[in-house]
Amino acid sequence: EVQLVQSGAEAKKPGESLKISCKASGYSFANYWIGWVRQMPGKGLELVGMVYPYDSDTRYTPSFEGHVVISLDNSVDTAYLQWTSLKASDTAMYYCARHWGGSFYDYWGQGTLVSVSS
Amino acid sequence: QSVLTQPPSASGTPGQRVTISCSGASSNIGRNPVHWYQQLPGTAPKALIFTNNQRPSGVPDRFSGSKSGASASLVISGLQSDDEADYYCAAWDDSLNGDVFGSGTKVTVL
Numbered sequence: 001e002v003q004l005v006q007s008g009a010e011a012k013k014p015g016e017s018l019k020i021s022c023k024a025s026g027y028s029f030a031n032y033w034i035g036w037v038r039q040m041p042g043k044g045l046e047l048v049g050m051v052y053p054y055d056s057d058t059r060y061t062p063s064f065e066g067h068v069v070i071s072l073d074n075s076v077d078t079a080y081l082q083w084t085s086l087k088a089s090d091t092a093m094y095y096c097a098r099h100w101g102g103s104f105y106d107y108w109g110q111g112t113l114v115s116v117s118s
Numbered sequence: 119q120s121v122l123t124q125p126p127s128a129s130g131t132p133g134q135r136v137t138i139s140c141s142g143a144s145s146n147i148g149r150n151p152v153h154w155y156q157q158l159p160g161t162a163p164k165a166l167i168f169t170n171n172q173r174p175s176g177v178p179d180r181f182s183g184s185k186s187g188a189s190a191s192l193v194i195s196g197l198q199s200d201d202e203a204d205y206y207c208a209a210w211d212d213s214l215n216g217d218v219f220g221s222g223t224k225v226t227v228l
Contacts (some may be wrong), residue, residue, distance in 0.1 A: 097163075102150070103150065104208075113164050
């Protein structure tokens with residue numbers, strides 16, 4: 001059974017750093033892109049970026065580039081999304097999802113709520 | 119502002135047919151397949167339709183998708199109370215070189 005299990009909710013202050021995780025199981029991790037999707041409170045879905053575990057190719061949506069970093073640990077089938085300096089506007093639910101092909105995401109993690117407030 | 123445009127809301131009574139539109143451009147829906155996701159309240163999105171009109175295993179055949187030109191539609195036939203959710207369309211955009219999502223449509227069962 002394919003599963004993506006994300007790390008728990010986080011409460012941070014502006015300027016702090018954060019790394020959230022997405023652990024995959026039930027399939028060959030290296031063979032599928034993993035995407036990170038942001039959903040701000042009461043809003044729609046936005047692709048943050050994606051990573052291909054096979055060769056670590058990483059792509060970012062322009063509006064997120066330079067503010068977040070997507071990384072991997074293939075030894076534990078896990079993808080990460082990290083910030084070095086959080087802003088209040090980063091407050092959102094973040095989902096990881098397996099990219100099946102043709103921009104279709106077939107399995108989704110349960111989401112990680114990130115709250116940034118002073 | 120989302121690249122793909124959806125109506126903010128749609129509604130129907132149990133058993134009715136509801137149609138949700140998704141309007142794009144030649145750079146996205148016009149050239150690439152469309153996918154649909156269902157997000158029940160307080161949960162993660164779930165894959166509903168892929169490649170315009172294909173249903174993943176386990177999705178009821180009450181849900182169907184279609185595409186024409188730079189627009190797509192999701193139809194829910196025989197609306198049920200369990201269908202109350204937000205629905206999002208998505209496609210690859212050749213100009214932006216990335217996946218784009220619709221603005222989302224909230225379906226209410228009256």
